[in-house]
Amino acid sequence: MSQKITLDHGSGGKLTLELIEEVFKSESGLDSAILGDIAFTTDSHSIKPLFFAGGDIGKLSVAGTVNDLLCVGAKPLYLSTAFIIEAGFEIDKLNRIVKSIKEEAEDAGVKIVCGDTKVVENGKCDGVYINTSGIGKIIRPIKGDNINDGDAVIVSGSIGEHGFAILNQRENLNLNTELRSDVSNLTDLILPLIESDVEIKFMRDPTRGGLAMCLNELCYKRDFGFEIEESLIPVMEDVRVISEILGIEPYYSANEGKMVIVVSKKDQDRALDILKKNPKGSNAKIIGKVSKKTAGNVILKTKFGSTRLLKMPVADKMPRIC
Amino acid sequence: MSQKITLDHGSGGKLTLELIEEVFKSESGLDSAILGDIAFTTDSHSIKPLFFAGGDIGKLSVAGTVNDLLCVGAKPLYLSTAFIIEAGFEIDKLNRIVKSIKEEAEDAGVKIVCGDTKVVENGKCDGVYINTSGIGKIIRPIKGDNINDGDAVIVSGSIGEHGFAILNQRENLNLNTELRSDVSNLTDLILPLIESDVEIKFMRDPTRGGLAMCLNELCYKRDFGFEIEESLIPVMEDVRVISEILGIEPYYSANEGKMVIVVSKKDQDRALDILKKNPKGSNAKIIGKVSKKTAGNVILKTKFGSTRLLKMPVADKMPRIC
Amino acid sequence: MDRIKLNIYNDPEIVKKLSNFIKKEAEKLKKTIKIMHICGTHENSIVRFGLRDLLPGNITVIAGPGCPVCVTSSRDIDAIIELALKENIKLLTFGDMLKVPGSRLSFSKAISMGADIQMIYSIFDGIEIAKNSDKPCIFFACGFETTAAPTAAALKDLEIPKNFYIYSVHKYTPNGVYALLKSGKISMDALILPGHASTISGLKTYERFTDEFGLPSVAAGFEAADILLAIALIVKQINNKEAKVENAYTRVIEYEGNKRAQQAIDEVFYLTSSIWRGLGEIENSGYELKDKYRQFDAKKQFNITYTNDYIEHQKGCKCNEIILGNLTPKDCPLFTKRCTPHDPIGPCMVSDEGTCKNWYDGGLI
Amino acid sequence: MDRIKLNIYNDPEIVKKLSNFIKKEAEKLKKTIKIMHICGTHENSIVRFGLRDLLPGNITVIAGPGCPVCVTSSRDIDAIIELALKENIKLLTFGDMLKVPGSRLSFSKAISMGADIQMIYSIFDGIEIAKNSDKPCIFFACGFETTAAPTAAALKDLEIPKNFYIYSVHKYTPNGVYALLKSGKISMDALILPGHASTISGLKTYERFTDEFGLPSVAAGFEAADILLAIALIVKQINNKEAKVENAYTRVIEYEGNKRAQQAIDEVFYLTSSIWRGLGEIENSGYELKDKYRQFDAKKQFNITYTNDYIEHQKGCKCNEIILGNLTPKDCPLFTKRCTPHDPIGPCMVSDEGTCKNWYDGGLI
Amino acid sequence: MCLGIAMKVVEIYDGGLNGVVEAGGVKRHCFFHMIDDLKVGDYVIVHAGCAIEKIEEEEAQENLKLIEQCLLGEEAGGQDKT
Amino acid sequence: MCLGIAMKVVEIYDGGLNGVVEAGGVKRHCFFHMIDDLKVGDYVIVHAGCAIEKIEEEEAQENLKLIEQCLLGEEAGGQDKT
């Protein structure tokens, strides 16, 4: 590991994982801690631009934490919000963000019960950073154990929308598109699944680093891997086109309103049925399966019958041209 | 309110209070939320310098949240830590901070159960910002209600150490002193009090804005105020001297290891006894009392028999010379 | 503090005795008297110790133009902020100066706009900063003779790095107050003379106050007993129909002042006319660097632009009347409403020495 | 896509049929053949579609010097980074360039050190940025003829703001590869010609490859079927003992190339010798701005310092041999160990077009 | 080298020098400096915000024919499970 | 104006121009350019990092005497509860 922190350490990719292992010595690998009958999680959010097509940092910071609680089989209940604000930030914008937090919290069925506000010197923050921590009530703990060969991998909807929508705005790529971030809490979508008797093995929201990171993280140093059928992965046409324009595969583009769910093979269709009852799950797909043969790796099977490794991203992908 | 956020909005003083009221519309006024039998709190920490006499941002971020849980009568149990790190930050320093977090957590009897790491562009953070959120088990809820005329105000030790230690280093005041920040978790000091049958009305750690802010906040828009005997407030000699050199009263200087406790008059001596059993409480003092007459105000009675208002600070106090 | 008992001056017994003495003595007063001090730190002590509580009803103590930050003209603040925003320089100044509003900006606001401005505790720290900087460092030097003296001593006796400059807004109290007395802008029954400024100037220069205006003038220190002692002596003088300069702070002030400091000031500065915020130009009241020190004079080494439309006081602000002791903050409609220490309208709301700020922080309102 | 059926080129049925055809046809090969493509985007497609899986064991497809980022010399990277750190300029470049290590720094690392460097998607976006900036904006223009053409067209046809400059490291593929063939540094049995670079240059210029070196040379597009078609045609040529230039991407490439683009390039650039990273100087392979456009030429308008101690490849890095197709990343001891996309040692680990990066991301290792 | 993708011309202005291209609902400004006789509805290859070539219908047919020729050879030669 | 506090001289160097002052365990570098004949153990008033005056023992006595004179007057005049 290098001597200094770099942006790549925060990309959510391999470097982040290594940093967490080596410095923080954390190994849980779960999106939320399971503490008896409660789940607890935290995330700090920094995003540029603060207001983007489909949402803003406020909505994002609520959705992210709510979804992380759902991941471990909890019903999200309470949220804290802690703001770090740059001196000079417009109070109007702050009001918009707070409004958006409240709306998303209401939609997600969570209460914001405590908060904090710090102001730092102008330039020492990118507008505003928001930490949300969350508490949920465990309906049934989902810990990622008892994974079997052949378990089904489901993605709850089309992928890559958030990452590309943000990239287009942040880097001024001037792509004129209806594409919006998918940022959304998934309470309504996932809670019914948790409350059902579908045998859920593992859940994770494929945020930073996209589907590629999410799948790789799930099997990182584990005794199983994944075999994914590329042609089954739901990708919207505009995402596919932007992916080609920028030379970045959609698997590496972040999502903020999707869930990757591993369920026992016997329950895969029932799981899909439950998801499809909610509009947010209308594009849910079984995209592949757990494979003990490919332990630690994610294998992508192309529609041509060939295979390749879908590697863990190391850093954020940048648009390329040549 | 002005149109833009200023540093003063984050000073922990009057402007912070107004921002919270007007933008966040939060009114609890408690350091932690009380949610049935659990307490929940959050704080983001930014401090310059990151490493200071007596501690560092890691220790600070654990102590702050632990103490906030104690404030509402909870036994601190679990902590989350969320880092925002500036690209270019030395990993060695990060390791020191993480070590310090672990040590303080152990000392406070809490487990760090989840975390997050974000990296932002160089310059978009002041080294590192740390959010800690915490969960505690309510032993008995302390909500600041049922406050009576004559209730005793106790401060658990001498005041002003943290603020002056930091100021000296941050502004290069070149004061050569043994003074160290008092940053410390108060589990061992306060938990016995909570577990006793002393009638505790209210607790708050006098952090940003110091004792002056803490007392003013406790009675802000309430039907009671405080009468404080200036000569009873414990102030170490070096703090008193620095206060004179810089022209800043110690009441406005932050503490990170002290507690202001309001107890029923009948229990004041027993409370003091319990505190004094712990070395951290050896300088604990009854410094005044609740007074309905001075509703909303903190009256300081000087040793000369005169009185004055101890006002809520508006912004951070800067050293003055002329 | 071994041989020199300094604690005595805030001994509650002594303070109460002095208070009682004043009350007793004041019974003999023929009318309510107005005593003016001309030192922000006196005001600060008075508020902090609650001394007005200890005085009888027929003695009013008011604050005169005694805060160097409050009397620094917007013209100078505007000009130096403009320079700091335009040129690649580092500006150094005291903590109390940071929030003082100029016509448009304060130093604090200029920092948010990218200006490199740093607080220092002492000119000597400023010189060290310059030694370690590759930028020109300009010290915006405010303060009365107390602070002008260290500036002078530093320039005279130290090796000054080539990139260190002074922008002097230092002012000389006795001449300023003398001019105000002469103009009739201020009036009072007696004066408390400043404790620390007088260590430099000495008290002899204040004899013209007693001689020309018949004002009892007593120099005081900053402890509760110091100030009450001065008031006691004033009341005695008034009762005795005297008007003389007295020293209630003999442990520090010498009647002739600090000769070495005076020499340093003479060597480095000359007195010339100077703008006092809200009070206009006062002759022989401002310290400017002598030509010999021109290489360190920011006013000469940088291209500084002055405009004529600088604003000393925003509309509604009563600062100038408050500085003169003619009004109190309670008389200002903006006080605590639009004008707060967070967003000060006038300079008196900024420094802890400013009367409005002092009243805001600890006044019984 | 109505009349023009573009989906066909990634139709699994067609791809499988082409694969089968190649396998069948390859049975007739006398020996294992090595086909080199010279286009990073081809490598990317091959990895992404898993095409090596679909080829018989006696056909090896290797990557030649086809990544413009990989062949940009440290000498130029060092010089422009130095300028960006020293002068108050804004540097513009493509996303793939950001992490390429120079001798000491990459553009990304220079950003952390305060350099103002911005990613752009197109030169036209860069021109807009310059219009809204008060700094000189220098576009570090890398890329082969495909990218040189828009640069030329922009300079020729658009109103260019006075603060917009070009630092050209554009290179001309056919001459570069020709020189490498001639020098014997690279060898293969056939070539897949680049799809998009050839739209500009046309295919005629590649006839010297078939004539002088007897290499079957087939231009291909970027879909799975495109590349397999080219390989099929190559295998057929070899089996027929032919060596001719063929166009397997007729829907895009014209044999004569894009005349308007060629004219724009001729108007704006001249070809001269140029350093290809790790490969040394190659004559007639670099595009420099003609004198007519000197006002936009950063190399002429800025004081750019070149040093002789620039480092093209750190010790141990096999990039140059990999670019030449002589080695694969697996042959480099640093691959995935000390050298990763996060902290790349050689340029091939940077761009998604770089062979090492491509293998790292999706190669079956 | 040279990432390029096929996009449809949906708008042309500035006498043919500038315009808008589209694919899958994504539109972008594009420069047409290097393409003659462009019409709305044409397909172009876009590289770095610039059309580098037009895709002509007859040439596209030709491309397909090339594949068919191969596959005919294959189909003739021996078809397996596909 | 002019915040100043009494501190004790604990170190003198540079021929009396520089040194260290102390109060309540807090030490700071101080400039003595304006004070003659300073000795370790002396008390000075420090303003902005600079000693502006020395506190002499006899003058301090004088100061106390001034107070006593007042209070004697008072004690003679009529003492209340204190």
Ligand code: SF4
């Ligand atoms: S309160 Fe503010 S506006 Fe009013 S006189 Fe004081 S400084 Fe001026």
Ligand code: SF4
């Ligand atoms: S893996 Fe890295 S060091 Fe090895 S050849 Fe590739 S770029 Fe060079």
Ligand SMILES: [Mg+2]
């Ligand atoms: Mg999370």
Ligand SMILES: [Mg+2]
């Ligand atoms: Mg998650």
Ligand SMILES: [Mg+2]
């Ligand atoms: Mg807080």
Ligand SMILES: [Mg+2]
């Ligand atoms: Mg808190």
Ligand SMILES: [Mg+2]
């Ligand atoms: Mg608290």
Ligand SMILES: [Mg+2]
């Ligand atoms: Mg996280």
Ligand SMILES: [Mg+2]
């Ligand atoms: Mg054409």
Ligand SMILES: [Mg+2]
């Ligand atoms: Mg054509």
Ligand SMILES: [Mg+2]
């Ligand atoms: Mg003397």
Ligand SMILES: [Mg+2]
């Ligand atoms: Mg003396």
